[in-house]
Amino acid sequence: MIRTAEPVSATPTRLRAAVGVAVAGALLTAVAPALGVVDASAPPAFTAWPLLALLALLPAALAALFLSRGQELTAAAALVAPAVFAVGRLLNDLQLVVGPIDASRPELLRPTSLLPPTPTAGVWLLLAGHVLLIAAGVGAMATLGAEPDVRSERASFVLPATAGIVAGIGLFTVPFTSSDALVQARGPFDSPTLPMVGGLLVTLAAPALAVLAASATTNEARKGGLLGLAAVLLTFALPPIATAVAADGIGPAVGPFLVLGAALALAWPQGAAKVGTEKDKEEVHDVELPGPRRLHVIAGALGLVAAAAAVAGATTDHLVFPAGLTAPTDYAARLLWPAAIAIAVLAAALMVKAAVRPAFIVATATVPLAAGGALDAVFAATELSAQPGAGVWFTVASVAAGAAAAGTAALAGAVERDEVGIAKAEPPLPLIAGTMIAALLAVGAFALPVLRASDYVPIGAFGLGVGSWGLLVALVAAVVAAAIALKARPDRGAALLLGAAVVTGVRALEYPLTAARAAGAVPGPGLWLAAAATAAFLISAALRTAR
Template sequence: MTSRIRTSLLRHADQADGALPVVRIGWADVPGRLRVALFLGVVGAALLVAGLASGLVKDGPDPGFGALPLLAVLAVVPPLLAIGFVAAKAPATGAAVLVGSALLAPGRALVDAQFAVDPLLTSRPEILVPTVLAPLDPAPGLWLLLAGHGAVALAGLLAVGRAGAIPGTPYAAEFDDHSADRSTKAQGTSLVLALIAALLAAVGLLLAPFRSDNAFVLASSVIDAPPLARFGVLLLAGAAAAGAVFGSGSARPPVARGVVLGVTVAVAGVTVPQLAAATAVDRLHPAPGPVIALSALIALTVAVWLLNRQENPTDDRATELDTGRLHLSAGILGLASAAAALVAATSVQLVVTGGLDRPVAYSSRLFVPAAIVVLALAVPLLFDRAAAATRPAFAVAVIAIPLVAASSSDAVFTAISASEAVSAGPGAWFGGIAAVLAVAAGCVAALAGVVERDDVDLTQRQANLTLAAPLAAAALFAIGAFGLPVLKAPGFVAPGVWSHFRPASWGLLLGVVVVLAVIAVAAFSRPPRGGALLAGAAALVAVHALEFALTSDRAEGATAGPGTWLSLACVAALLVAALIAATARPDVKKRR
């Protein structure tokens, strides 16, 4: 009781007019688990520096420039920031910094593990620039580096949430006392900005880190990277995007500020050496990828901190976003996206000169069912009575258009690269426009869901165990549906997620991530909303399942592949789960 009274007094004492209340928590009130996390953060940074200093390969070539001081500074910044916030009596923000930086540690470990497989394919000029193709062996420094990433990840895991703080203590009050929560407007605005920044950051991390005229230093994007590094970069991009969205959407100011800052610093640890190498190493040139990723996250970090400073919790009701307007905006964007998709399906995808025959754009045929699904779900969003019930399904099913656009762009890029006489036609451009509009519509619909949930008490929400079996089956089927080819034919190589990664693979990766996320969320969702989410996921997978039926003419002797059958099985499992969720008895009480 004394701790709570003291926290309340501190809030009122430190609160300025129109600003967020500030809680000052001394070292004595820092939970033991967070202290261990701070120690592990320092140990992790020390291991990273020690590994780099001792060398990652035996008798390896020299780095392209003297990068060790820069790499050391980047390694120690996250724990130093966390310690600085603790010293400033804001330990919750420091803990969130550790969490944000730890999100990227697994991906960075996979990227660095490529040194153990084949250092010549690592494309890390800040560490080494090969001059011959002689094999290189890993040195003990590599294991120190990987151990450092492990320590950073463990530090973030220990710092999550209340970090073991005893209920009633000032640190626990940071998460239990809702008087200092961010307003709905601040959360919503931050989340919209985060969705944009997350997309830019993910794309930037997946692009080539630089341009290279050196045959020994490959400027590889994620598509051309060796398998281990490829999965590491994919994990990096996904973790950066997820961390940005999670942090920005948090109701707790320390979590919002710290997680986004930690993610930004961790991304700087990846991109700054790439930028430095591109400017300091001969025959390397800067590329836009690292600049896009880092700039997007820096802008998001500044926005989140400024929003926290400017909002006034007492004016929360006056600043809440209107779900009706958000539904209307999402519906209009959905209609525009569906219209653009139909134009893409009926327009010329490729312009051919020189008397060559125009290739048939089989993949663009899928724009028609995708547009029909989006159109059917976008229209109800224009009407208040139907919008709330339809919105969850729309937010998921609208991803069908980017899924098709990725597949269609694959065919366009392949044709363009094969001949200079081929160029993109109006259908290809409308397909890209449809994808952008669809992503915007999904973001607005998701924001409407965030605003709606602000009025619902979800603290007592438990998992619906009756959904366990169909959701588990749907998750397994979804992995195979998007990961295995939907079409088999002699000599035909289908794009995939695990191998043969091509532009179409981005759509497959997006599809499986969205479906798995929906499955995880639906288990804890309110019955009507959970059922709608699962129905939207079923519509998304159904569009993917139609690929064989609509595009089988592209390969002679084509037969349905395992991806088609698993897609149909996934649709069935999702529909069963949707029916169970929609008919379950709601148990969520409205806030008073």
């Protein structure tokens, strides 16, 4: 009896082809730096091609490994992030063709003069590799398709979403610092058109892909998506760090370390809880904590103390000058007023309504935001002849009391969750989109100045000064609140987003309150982004409560 062969599924064949194309693209991008992308007049800052080759091969190698083990969905999902990021890389690397001297890629070339180097065959291999990776990703997406939710476990959503936002922040900043006039340290907004568009694309892609991978309908696709994204992020994090270590005149920046941390978080094995079950509660507690009601009162009282200290800091002198010298107007301390008002209102509300707690916790970040600028001005002035005044100690006390209030409120939340349990729901796509937009606008609001003037140097969120730490704390509070709000209960999620709106709103108030500090001050891009982020957070809060 003659048996007919069973039909072969087209899906494995298509996926094998996609993985093969990805491997070919990875090989091209690995070989290109070894051959050189420009002539010998601008050699790399150090021998970077072994590291670049290893990083280029890693995502495709992951996909090939999963495919060899029969994990088809995992292999397909692992190719998505390399394809999306390849679009941004393609735009970035086209700058090597149109204007290599403005490319700011010391791992590939370091100009030694103002004469532009000539692109070589290596750059075309690099571009061809990106095109093949994009094609491989398109083929892999066809394999993924629309899968039913067959997960037997519910894995964490907050960690990948937060890691994606942190990666976006890191990709938005400058990758290194430079004292070499021919090697310019540039972020996306400071770059020529092609790298600017490519940089913004990869900045947006990091949180978007993290959220999509974390919300995949199968555990296999989730695993592949997160590991593929982590592998790609390593290609953005490690070369700048290695360049800062190996090359003279080039130093490290915060951004690559944020991207590296995000990559490790995405690749970290995450525990999951069985669907339909709850964790057994401990019958015996070693430490007896106060109830949520009492903790809310304590947190509210500490919040009122923080607000009062901030008011005292805003109304007393931060600097004491020698006799005969007139103290300048302390414009930076004015931002303590809106922070104090916001904290006081929310602290009073927390004492009577527990639902305010998430907004209160996030809004406490306005205290270090305001205090950072005021204290930064004090540190700058004390290097001359001024001495710290009473306002400094009130301001420091407001930060300490605000931190204690936030910690107490967070403890109250933990006790409440232990008593009533955790109810989670999958966030709708409009909420995810609105919240991600708000978080990304917040990144720009804190990374870019809210005012500009010819003789004014704004404080950056990614520096090492006191003011930078205040900006960074506020930024982290806003983006983490956005990530957690997607999985929190609707009322708690809305409160988190309202708290984030308070933080970005205080940031926007910096311009009208402090613009007089510099002659000819005009609004900076951070002002408009802060206003837009505030509106986006408010809209997202409304969406979170919609049924």
